[in-house]
Amino acid sequence: MKVTELREMNQLELNAKLIENLDALQNLKFQQALQQLEDGTTISKTKKEIAQIKTVLNEYKLGIRVAQGEKE
Numbered sequence: 001m002k003v004t005e006l007r008e009m010n011q012l013e014l015n016a017k018l019i020e021n022l023d024a025l026q027n028l029k030f031q032q033a034l035q036q037l038e039d040g041t042t043i044s045k046t047k048k049e050i051a052q053i054k055t056v057l058n059e060y061k062l063g064i065r066v067a068q069g070e071k072e
Contacts, residue, residue: 001049006056010067014060018053021046 006014025046031037059065 003052006052007065009056011057011060014053014057018050018057021050021053025050 001017006017009017025043028037028043028046032040032043037043056065060067
């Protein structure tokens with residue numbers, strides 16, 4: 001997912017996407033441990049997306065990014 005798409009999402013959608021990616025990362029790590037993972041780059045891609053989501057959520061928390069519908 002592109003960063004611009006993440007920045008268009010609201011906080012609830014971002015939290016849901018974060019939980020989804022954390023679950024996916026856990027499953028990918030299990031697959032890697034069992035040597036069933038075909039593409040090892042998916043773990044790093046998932047970690048990167050998790051970091052991007054956390055960054056956007058932190059921007060909301062710090063007030064850098066204002067939720068849609070709210071005015072500065």
